[in-house]
Amino acid sequence: MTTATVVDGSAAAARLSGAPHTSSYSALSRTVREAGLLRRAYGYYLWTGGLLVLALGAAASGFVLLGDSWLQLLVAGALGLILTQFAFLAHEAAHRQVFATGPVNDRVGRVVANVVVGISYSWWMSKHTRHHANPNHVGKDPDVANDTIVFTEEGAREHRGLLALITRYQGWLFFPLLTLEGLNLHLTSVRSLLHGTDADRGARVRELVTIGLRLVLARAVVFWWLPFGMASAFLGVQLAVFGVYMGASFAPNHKGMPMVPEGSRLDFLSKQVLTSRNIRGGAWTSALMGGLNHQVEHHLFPSMPRPHLARARLLVREHCAANGLPYTETGLVRSYAIVVGYLNRVGLAARDPFDCPLRQSMRGY
Template sequence: MPRPAPSVRDGFRPTRPRDPDGVAATSTYTALARTVREAGLLRRAHGYYAWTLGALGVALGGIATGFVLLGDSWLQLLIAAALGLVLTQFAFVAHEASHRQVFESGPRNDCLGRLLANVVVGISYTWWMSKHNRHHANPNKMGKDPDIENDTIAFTEDGVRQHRGVKRWINRYQGWLFFPLLTLEGVNLHVTSVRSLLAGGPDTLRTRLRELGTIALRLAAYVAVLFWALPPGLAFSFLGVQLAVFGVYMGASFAPNHKGMAVIPADSRLDFLSKQVLTSRNIRGGRVMNVLMGGLNFQIEHHLFPSMPRPHLIRTAEIVREHCATVGMPYTETSLAQSYLIVVAYLNRVGLAARDPFDCPQYRLMR
């Protein structure tokens, strides 16, 4: 079994690694960034993204063709699953556009991101940008990272103690329930993004209304086509399978990257290099995994260089791994299966706070 990740403790202050010359690691990021830049790894990869979007467009067209040809058949559920996979891949590219990885121009990236997120996937690009940028600024930091905010799943013991009723019961077994609950994450992403637009946000009212209108039109057209072409039972099943596959694929791609890594107390101050490396985990698998996870498998490099195009992450990982070894900083990478075991073990460990300390199986047997 993999070793448990560091837990939160009062007064957490990680020691600052030093290179052989005694220079604090915080001052070595500049040299690392210079090496990466001089290697040309921050240059845009227009051809890669053109090929990726073209392949996804062909896949989407094939799914639409299969949908029409199959008609009233339960084999449509295979089409629904394929659609969930392809929409997740489009979401990956929207994520990359939000980080300015596709084009040099910010407005062009935003235009592509809004098209893919709002029109193709059906979630709010504005909401995603705001939430994800806050995560990048303070990964795994309590009170700062929205990805570890208290929800149905609690990522800290304090979060568990705040829950009552059904949520408290879920927390008792949340490690084992995590992946089954991801089947609902597709619905949650759609609902939360729309709710955020209705509640207001950093963008103008006009921008939010335009996004709301686009998303509403996209979702309405999608549901209308399903119920026009398929019997009600099959249409509901198609929608359920597609959203479940989308939610599981998204969650299973994002969860391994930080869950189970060190959670940083709110009052801690870390240099940029330590903050990004110590809270992130890479997933082995090379180019195949890079496609399957949309570049999220190189989470350390993605956090150190958010605007770096996906195909350059592989070479950059070699440079960053060597740099971390030089300054004595832990660099975490595991297989995908190991990462899931770590996530489950971590969530179960946190969930122990929800259990009655006198709820001991042996004690119950002795009574």
């Protein structure tokens, strides 16, 4: 089988302006459906969910048995990993991958996200749905909107003061900043529910109360059981591991791939394939990243259960090769290097225009 594989997305970038507005996606979709890859995988999710519940119970038992011991930081790290895995399940339920009907997926996803993880399911649904509709599309994809990290040179030029300083070195600072992402997810969830404008105010209130109780009670237990300093360290480690794991799982998928200029139009197949990157690896990589390593297939078929994505990859790669569409996949470590390099290149736009790079390089001589 021949494949069109690129590492850094540069070949895909050349196609953004000229990609056709009609595609062969319907033919690919028919092939995937006939292969049975859109069928539910109840057994897989039953085992996965069961193992995660056992892991959470083991972490809770370790927390109680260790008592006043700095070994609790190991439990905190493990808890950060376990909660991220639960977040992957909530993500899959939001995409209708777990159960056959939307309402059941939503109920389970809301419980997992709100009660277990402590983030807003409705906020995530709204944000992530917009991302899937227009990945890497400037002005439409909320994941590339200006924030502490920026993804366009125009965005980098808008930053001033401390933000501009961070932006200049944002590639190198990316992973350190992810240690704060867990805290940011909790705060953003609460803020979105407090200031949301959706019609179902009652649902927002219920979600806000649930998340509030989850966050307050969990912290109350930690501070009641452990000395103040140790409890603070426990929560810091747990949030840091959660944030880094979440960010390190989602970042390789689109960061450093071509950006779609505002106002551009692309057909569905081109839009999803050209802006997405797969991560090579087998079943362990898929388990580690919650199936996000098969990002191309996930974007083409969002409701496809995780265990079917590997087989779909073979079909999608063959289809892309036959249609001359670049298909990007790389190793996990290489993907991080691409992300860091891309963010640093974008960050150069925040440099003082009168700060000559040659002058900077000559300092010290």
